[in-house]
Amino acid sequence: MRQHNIPRLVIGAPRGRSGKTTVTIGLLAALVYSLKLVVQPFKKGPDFIDPSWLSRVTGRACRNLDGFLMSSETIRSSFVRHSRDADVAVVEGAMGLFDGVDLEGSGSTAEIARAIAAPVILVVDTTRMTRSVAPLVQGFMHFDPQVTVAGVILNQVARPRHEQMLRGALEKYCGIPVLGVFPRGKKLIIPDRHLGLIPAGERDELQQALAEIAHMARECLDLDGLLAVARKAPPLEDIAGEVGAAGERPDGDGPVIGVFRDRAFSFYYPENLEALEEAGARLIFIDALHDPALPEVDALYIGGGFPEVFAGQLEANEGLRKDVCRAIEAGLPVYAECGGLMYLGRRLTWQGRTYQMCGALPFDVVMDGKPCGHGYEVVEVSGENPFFPTGSLIRGHEFHHSRLVNIDPELRYAFRVVRGCGIDGEKDGLTYKGVLAAYNHIHALAVPQWAEALVGRARQWRRTTRTA
Template identity: 90%
Template sequence: MRQQNIPRLVIGAPRGRSGKTTVTIGLLAALVYALKLVVQPFKKGPDFIDPSWLSRVTGRACRNLDGFLMSRETIRSSFVRHSRDADVAVVEGAMGLFDGVDLEGNGSTAAIARAIAAPVILVVDTTRMTRSVAPLVQGFMHFEPQVAIAGVILNQVARPRHEQILRGALEKYCGVPVLGVIPKGKKLIIPDRHLGLIPAGERDELQQALVEIARVARECLDLEGILAVARQAPPLEVNSGETGVVREVSRTGGPLIGVFRDRAFSFYYPENLEALEEAGARLIFIDSLQDPALPEVDALYIGGGFPEVFAGQLETNEGLRKDVCRAVEAGLPVYAECGGLMYLGRRLTWQGRTYQMCGALPFDVVMDDKPCGHGYEVVEVSGENPFFPTGSLIRGHEFHHSRLVNIDPGLRYAFRVVRGCGIDGEKDGLTYKGVLAAYNHIHALAVPQWAEALVSRARQWRRTTSAT
């Protein structure tokens, strides 16, 4: 065991929609652009979209820390591994600070703060609130005493008198510093849609929102006070292996895995791509909207995203769609999640229009206004498939407004849903030849055997096709 000094903090809130994401983005931008610090971002939970913003602001890949998918040791290891060369690490929480998957708060933001021994700064939406801020913050300070509430950022403050009352109440009754005051107004709003914020890389003009948020953050946040909180974090006791560098693997001659990565398909944990490379694969990125043909690859990985938003462009790129369909029919190993599952179907209907997809799998997709599946998903591998042994349990996450209809009854399923919705509430994971396509998003740190299995299948495909 050794001690590791990493300045760090967690941004939490009493509830969701308090402004954690915009405050975090603004804080990161101010630390990076104004103070020229190296900041490592993290996101609590399985989210893809918020991390895209945190990555864009800091220039470093945001990492997810998730108490449902990962053990405490895995969380600490990932945190140390990716923070050791940063000036400060910032974790954006999710939902309310103590909200978890059960009454004990397992998987909560507070549990992440405990796992990495990080102080918490609480973002409080003060809309229609004055003196009541004190008992609210007091309750959070004392609910789990081992979670240190080290400061408060007041959000949606109406006017100077409002701020004065809020500050006075916190000073008199709580004794915690106010580390920022964000005025009420639309200048801190980032555009969103049905799955949350718009991904940071999707539209170039969204950069202007970041510029404005960074400006407001520099004006409204006590950056030195916030850094002082981060530097008060105690040394972390870690195993020597937890600070190790990513294992270097020679990928010369390794199988080539094509990854659909563009505006339509952007939901990839960085650890998943790294795990494939560490298993010996070479990655080539494919733009489903622009690339006219499928390159020679030994496997495909099609992640989630927003295929419905770009359905017209996906339909127009007929050459790539047909190539994917032919490759699936030939037996190419394909692993697809959520948006990737939708792309492999025949048709996608959204907002009254129907678009042609690949047609590699016999089903259609319909978009609904409300989520059809949202939250953690646990599946038991109940059927033969290219990547997972039967009988194993896989933890993941689903968030989709789509549902499958007109499913060919001859299609086989790989998963029995233990928790969540999947495709029909009972099953998930359609299989066909070399394909496994599911609504379940997995994280490589939670399912480490996945990358080895996909790379192994790619190697087999390469040997088979080379021999013919």
């Protein structure tokens, strides 16, 4: 096996809301804008919004690594595949370093660090803390001998004397380097951070903000020290039969899959789109806000996003909504996740207003003020559907503030919920003709059969409709 020397870091913390995203964005911006390095970003766990920012900062698609959804071999293979041409790779963790779904820490950031043999930089929120930073950091250093905590970044430091006390305690009791200090009140502000949405007209403002972030982060971080730690990571080997390795690309005659991708529908893992192409599909992207008609396609993939925020524009684009409804009635294969599920219903109610959606499936959607489903979801395929064999288990995740109401009792469900909420706590995955629509978000590396199934259905549709 070929070995790859990939400098790499995992950004972890004792708990959530310690400043990992702030530090990661600042570090990436400094490495890219100030040092002109090629940086490959990763995000631990299921997430779409933070990766969109890590992608914008680095100019490279951020990849998700998840120990609940993926095996260690899959994680390592994906990491090597996407990092081997980069100068350095940075993984932003989630929650506390050792927090997982069980007492063994399954699915934790530490599990990712072990899988890719990466040193961890611990971001510590030092609010109202001085000498106590030492036993805190010491505990993280020695909790798991397979995880190397190689440096600390101090966040929310009040004043020079506060910094001096923190540094002194870490030096005396831990012997670990301090590789960055972010003063209290100093924030990295990106325009329109809410929902991860940046209007095209704000692109100049975004670039200016990133340049300012890079300058500030370079003042706060020891970039040379961080890179030295990253370069000490041991070589990683390619794995035989590398997961997600590129197959044959479409030859021009493959089925066409339309992907709704715009400001309303933006939640797509890069691997999902790549898997469809590697299975032989040609992808075309559809703007649900502005494209007046549905182009000629052999299947649709409608991902998640924020249809409620753009419900007025979705409603106004009546031509596309009617085209989608007619295509579904004709039997077009459609795979829809979360926001896509919401779009296929009759009506969506948000903030006291009700908007017309496609009406392809007989239910309504109501937005609540708090999550109705949040976290990993595991479903058993219990009913007939276009894409998955009955009896199989599918791991994914959900995060939705919406719930379905006025559901036609004749609608069928494909999934029995083993873990999570789904549509009603027991079921998920509505089916109708060629449609499967669920709250469950899947990742192609966790559900490799999905892409082949969707492309296979698209091929069948293409043969049927083109020869009819």
